[in-house]
Amino acid sequence: SAVISQKPSRDICQRGTSLTIQCQVDSQVTMMFWYRQQPGQSLTLIATANQGSEATYESGFVIDKFPISRPNLTFSTLTVSNMSPEDSSIYLCSVGLAGGPSEQFFGPGTRLTVL
Amino acid sequence: KQEVTQIPAALSVPEGENLVLNCSFTDSAIYNLQWFRQDPGKGLTSLLLIQSSQREQTSGRLNASLDKSSGRSTLYIAASQPGDSATYLCAVLRSNDYKLSFGAGTTVTVRA
Numbered sequence: 001s002a003v004i005s006q007k008p009s010r011d012i013c014q015r016g017t018s019l020t021i022q023c024q025v026d027s028q029v030t031m032m033f034w035y036r037q038q039p040g041q042s043l044t045l046i047a048t049a050n051q052g053s054e055a056t057y058e059s060g061f062v063i064d065k066f067p068i069s070r071p072n073l074t075f076s077t078l079t080v081s082n083m084s085p086e087d088s089s090i091y092l093c094s095v096g097l098a099g100g101p102s103e104q105f106f107g108p109g110t111r112l113t114v115l
Numbered sequence: 116k117q118e119v120t121q122i123p124a125a126l127s128v129p130e131g132e133n134l135v136l137n138c139s140f141t142d143s144a145i146y147n148l149q150w151f152r153q154d155p156g157k158g159l160t161s162l163l164l165i166q167s168s169q170r171e172q173t174s175g176r177l178n179a180s181l182d183k184s185s186g187r188s189t190l191y192i193a194a195s196q197p198g199d200s201a202t203y204l205c206a207v208l209r210s211n212d213y214k215l216s217f218g219a220g221t222t223v224t225v226r227a
Contacts, residue, residue, distance in 0.1 A: 103164045
């Protein structure tokens with residue numbers, strides 16, 4: 001398994017500002033993912049964070065709104081830019097321990113409220 | 116496109132009763148299926164992973180079955196306890212891109 005931490009655990013932000021969420025893993029992993037969970041909804045994949053290359057975004061998510069960094073095999077950041085109340089969600093990172101299909105493990109999430 | 120459905124959406128049972136949670140998926144081209152638990156406002160805890168070649172997995176009071184050809188999985192929780200109260204999510208790992216597709220979850224309340 002993997003131990004994943006996220007910072008911050010929660011935040012309340014003003015409309016129009018940006019927030020950067022950090023995800024730290026206790027071991028080197030090939031695949032890291034960022035998800036959004038809107039209130040009362042299930043998880044939606046935002047992007048796959050690849051070390052050494054650009055993140056791969058899902059339909060409906062763009063790099064200008066959700067820039068992602070992956071500087072090494074244990075760390076990634078997701079920025080939520082120019083926030084609006086619709087961005088209020090829980091943001092979760094997850095990792096897959098193998099390069100291909102494998103069990104995924106999730107961080108504790110970051111609860112974001114935008115006023 | 117993979118669609119994952121969980122029934123029922125919510126379930127309330129008295130302590131000690133067995134729980135049966137259902138998950139169905141539309142595309143049988145999966146690598147594995149995971150069951151997760153999520154407590155309110157928290158992240159996901161992986162409960163069980165079933166590879167596509169397996170029929171079931173067990174961990175303590177939890178047992179999950181998989182019928183890949185019919186696109187169904189069932190999570191059984193024996194002798195439920197109030198601490199089992201949470202939302203249970205089913206997710207399938209797609210064969211073509213190694214990405215998880217989630218169901219909407221079943222929210223379980225176990226009454227003491």
